[in-house]
Amino acid sequence: MVKHFKTMTALVTAACTLGSTLSFAQATLVENGSFDNNSAIPWETPGWWSGGAGTSGVDDQGRFCTSVTALGTNDWGVQLRQSNIRFEQGATYKVRFRAWSSAQTSVVVGAIDETLATPVVIFDSTSEPNQLITTGLDAAEGQLISYDFVAAADTEKARFRFMMGAGIIPLNETLCLDDIVVEPPAKNILNNSEFNDDGAGWEVPGWWAGGAGTSAVDDDGRMCTTVTTAGTNDWGAQLRQVGKKLVAGRTYTVDFDAWSSADMIVVYDVIDEPAGYQILLENKDVNVTARLDEAPVHFTVEHEVQQNSNEANFRFMFGGGLVPEGETICVDNVKLLDPEGNSVIQPEEPEVAAVHLNQHGYLPNLAKVATYKVIAEDYTTARDWQLVNSENVVIASGQTTVIGEDANSGDVIHQIDFSSVTTPGTDYTLRVIEGSDPVVSHPFDIRADLYELLKYEALSYFYHNRSGIEILASVVGDEKWARPAGHLDDNVVETFICKEDPTADTCRTADVSGGWYDAGDHGKYVVNGGISAWTLLNQYERSTSLGRNASDFAQGSMALPDSETGNTMPDLLDEARWQVEWLLKMQIPAGETLAGMAYHKMHDDGWTGLGLAPHEDTKTRYIQAPTTAATLNLAAVAAQCARVYETFDADLANRCLSAAETAYQAALDHPEMYAGVPEEGDPNPERYTMTNGDGGGMYGDDEVRDEFFWALSELYITTGKQTYLQALKNSALYNRYAPDDPTPVETLPTSLYHWGNTNGLGLMSILTRSRDTELDDDLVASAKSLVLTMADNFVDYANQPGYNMPMDSTELDWGSNSGVVNNMMVLGVANDITCAQDTRYVDAMANGFAYLLGNNPLGKSYVTGYGENPLEQPHHRFWANAENADYPTPPPGVLSGGPNSSHATTGDPVSIARIAADCPAETCYVDNIGSWSTNEITINWNSPFAWVAAYLDEYSDFGLASDALCQVNDEDDQDENENDEDEDDNHQKRRGGAGVPLLIGLLLVATRFRRNR
Structure with a gap:
């Protein structure tokens, strides 16, 4: 439904202070935009194509500078770029950087996906008002340049690039760049923020702890709750969504409109119930002063989250008198914005114990060694191991050999030597007993034809x-x-x-x-x-x-x-x-x-x-x-x-x-x-x-x-x-x-x-x-x-x-x-x-x-x-x-x-x-x-x-290549030595006998090659 309210805005900020467990990525899609440690890695620096020429590199002020000595014929002939950047069609991205130049210089920035049959321009600053760099190279602070772009297509393979060829940087002039940021759009991780379809996706208050009341989407598309009995606890009336993922270190933004029938405080938080009801973010100071028939108060509240969660619940709480009995509160356009946007950050997976071995298999007559990667604090005690066949029968067992810390892998390891097992078979597994549970290897074979194909x-x-x-x-x-x-x-x-x-x-x-x-x-x-x-x-x-x-x-x-x-x-x-x-x-x-x-x-x-x-x-x-x-x-x-x-x-x-x-x-x-x-x-x-x-x-x-x-x-x-x-x-x-x-x-x-x-x-x-x-x-x-x-x-x-x-x-x-x-x-x-x-x-x-x-x-x-x-x-x-x-x-x-x-x-x-x-x-x-x-x-x-x-x-x-083969060659040596005595001294063969027809069988006897010395 169309809403006719004129919005007022209140900016509120807050932060919760829980212990951090994992590192987090900055809210930028490009890496090393500040050229740390005087390095441009992982930027691809100018390759000087299409006739362009010049120099580029990180200067002693930590800026990436490019000087042009030959213009070349194309703007793309000189590029500073990064590849494999993900963009989402229709989303707005903010590009920010600082720049210096030796003379008034244009700056051309954009992104393109060149992996497609027909390259697609994701965005390009040439369609925006031209921004000239006029700040000289010696200035302490560069000229701050910013663009907001709407991505033209979905891609995970885009190149973000600055183009400097064909006169964008004038001949014999220099452009320096630093602090390059490509901010992704914040991503709303809540569903149905506008309460369409009667609020589908939201759990409305269940009226616990003695509370009572009603909740529904009103004619203006707002979710409104009226409390008739306050109950004994604030959580007794909750409007919520569950199962949200939050990453430690990110600053999330809670954004919503609110109205109320009387002044009151709206209380919301994000809580991880499976983790012992741990609060990830909370707010208790958002005062709602807009009446139900007025323009709403718009709240934008930032919270730094310092605990990871895959099972977080976002909720408004209306019970226990937070909403007085007989009063009504309405909310709409409720968002929980993830600042990392569409960048994907996976929490680190915990290390686990593992049995590493030849996953294809082992030859019956040769060494069979596997490695047990230990995670437990006690690594100096040998573990029991079992070799199990495809029918789950233990055919060999023993104890691991304690090795300890291996510097070349960073692992703490034991070794398992089961070379004595020569019985062919498929789908063997090695098990190492760790506490009450076995650590099981990938399946493998023992057979002689392992490498035939x-x-x-x-x-x-x-x-x-x-x-x-x-x-x-x-x-x-x-x-x-x-x-x-x-x-x-x-x-x-x-x-x-x-x-x-x-x-x-x-x-x-x-x-x-x-x-x-x-x-x-x-x-x-x-x-x-x-x-x-x-x-x-x-x-x-x-x-x-x-x-x-x-x-x-x-x-x-x-x-x-x-x-x-x-x-x-x-x-x-x-x-x-x-x-x-x-x-x-x-x-x-x-x-x-x-x-x-x-x-x-x-x-x-x-x-x-x-x-x-x-x-x-x-x-x-x-x-x-x-x-x-x-x-x-x-x-x-x-x-x-x-x-x-x-x-x-x-x-x-x-x-x-x-x-x-x-x-x-x-x-x-x-x-x-x-x-x-x-x-x-x-x-x-x-x-x-x-x-x-x-x-x-x-x-x-x-x-x-x-x-x-x-x-x-x-x-x-x-x-x-x-x-x-x-x-x-x-x-x-x-x-x-x-x-x-x-x-x-x-x-x-x-x-x-x-x-x-x-x-x-x-x-x-x-x-x-x-x-x-x-x-x-x-x-x-x-x-x-x-x-x-x-x-x-x-x-x-x-x-x-x-x-x-x-x-x-x-x-x-x-x-x-x-x-x-x-x-x-x-x-x-x-x-x-x-x-x-x-x-x-x-x-x-x-x-x-x-x-x-x-x-x-x-x-x-x-x-x-x-x-x-x-x-x-x-x-x-x-x-x-x-x-x-x-x-x-x-x-x-x-x-x-x-x-x-x-x-x-x-x-x-x-x-x-x-x-x-x-x-x-x-x-x-x-x-x-x-x-x-x-x-x-x-x-x-x-x-x-x-x-x-x-x-x-x-x-x-x-098997051993020695006995039969060496005996044959020794005999052959004797025969050939005898033949050598009869050989014409003037006869000289310049090439050996590798190409003679082969005798197929257990033994292939190569002809001896002789020549005049």
Whole structure:
């Protein structure tokens, strides 16, 4: 009903003072608007697009300042912004900030959702009266600017941004901003504030404690109560709503209109009855002086709430004489306003005891260790545990081993070792008896075929991420993962120098189609692609030289297109070839400037957004400058290719050997062409040839002696040339892990290798081929000593109290899980070459896999599709369902990068906002698609993951890899030594025997490779 009252307003404030239990968020949708600690994180600072240029950063007064030296062509070419801001259509938002400028400057502020097919502007200050900044940079207080905006659409993915390009900030002028706040609209958490439909949603007075009277909505739409008997208590007559949620630390506003038939005090409060009738807010001083036929008194009362509640009741109390007998009180437009508006703040969940373990399961013949996270104050007493099968029968029991506080997780833990249980079964659970109740683990299996499917699904990652080819549903198993070929125009791509200087002698186009997309983006990188291709080729070489599972990856064994499963090549080599062919295309051809060198990478000119299939990418792509590191990556992998593919494709093998030797010579001729940006004061800044990191990872590297060692190792294994052997022995890395290490080594690194430290790859290749290729004894002995020393160190880490990672986890870097699987590869080769009679190396591998699949402080499986709490939101532009429902969820078998304890300084806005800066290393992780610093996925992480899954699956079939295999190889050695005496000294085979037809069975005997010494 239309109301004809003219409103009077009274402002009353009050606060209750109860103890606070939880922290609360400020009423602003953007973070760090005051640029605390001289940091702009998590703001995305100007990227200087569309021709704009300048500088930006936090100045010594804590303001964010931007100076423009080139205007550019678009206002959006210079942006200070934050992403993933939620707005509600029709709601009013208040934007407040302080600003300074060196000259009269406009300010343009707004929000836009660019994740939709057609971007939607949420609000934009260009539609408001223009506000000019006239306060100079030296003023103590900046000019206060404010806007009120009505959001044009609902979104959870908006970017709030200041735009400064195309002359908004004049040329050579500066704008500074500080104290930026985006206030959400206060949200009324009461229902039916206007008492429509006879007051539905409200409980009217029940007339307890002797009270009596009537309540109803009158003709003017007010809720009116007349008291006929006062009763003995104020709560005897209540008008209320129940079940409201209040958060400690917020200041709520009670807002309503009131009338009365006589002057009286209206009393209201919010009370949590289940919590012992605890009062959260109350007021006893609101005097109602407006008569029933007059304009109401409008009350707005603020209350700071300092107790959390999920079961709070808001109520007016009219009993016990608060409303005198015979008198009437009316209220309307009653609101309880939450100042945080539509921002979502979840109260912290209490810690609970938990049993963490490999949620997928354990192999019968290897270590089985779980971790009990203790919450009780008494943690020094061992607990009883039980292993229960699917029929609820206890099949093993014991007591936990007390470990205590684990610094790398922050947990107080016990361990449970049930390795003695070898009985296969499904849906086992571990129970730890804590008081009268058990703490129960996720279900898991014990069975030998645990990784039989995973080893293939981990390899399928590479087909899914092929560039330049249609991804077929018949191969990937579901239409949602099928897609058209992406980036077909990669067959004609310009070098980046063409953008800046089309006349440069290095401006050219090249066909760089094919290959694998590197990670969550659509870039392709030689230094990351090189180690990834090497890993797949090494998996093949290891399977034929040291292992017994080569038939698992033979022709027709993997999910690949018919043209590949139906040829004569092992499927594992079909997949690796897709990348090898691309690597060859990245080599500069003869006759061109810097011929023989390899381009470092190629990618989009600017970062693309999430929710983008490769074929939808319309950005211009460029080839980045060549580097020594990329060239040596190409030399190493091409040399490996030459020996692996000789039997299956002689033409490819010959092309690879030629490319490898050409690349190695080119690197010798250009040994200091580095990726990255020189440090200030570098005496030779011209050495840094690639500085464009916009749109693709930098992969900077100015130490290439490790790449030289790797390339030399592969070339020597393939050709047997003494020049390569001598260069290896003269290398700064011979008998060392790092160029500056002493000999013997005193300090061990945490890992043997990664993409930027590749000499360990050479050691692994030497040992992988040492059984079936005649190599220099001293070189093999050196490689063996270095690898076994590292492997023993990884065993020690895996056996330390904690979550049994085969790696030091005091600090964890970006992609820490790749360190785990790389170290597990080293353990596997160590197990092979020692013919170990115990399981120490493979037990450490099993512990590493258990860590990845749930035996970690987060109880998280870092692998999609595996475990009860698996990875769900990897950072990937196509598997982006978490960002946009039009795109698919990820397929199974994908490994996340994992915890990153450096996220506070190098991380993304999501990880910075959601992970404590001082988090224990193993907990610095969030499963969120926006967290590229903890949740990205890459080819060089999934390749060793696939290698290890295949190794453990082989081990589960054959047990100790030693006895039979070593006996056969020893016998083979004798036969070959006898044959060596009859071999023509002038006969020289340049490549090994990895490609000979395979004998399928328990034993695969590789032919010995001989050459003229």
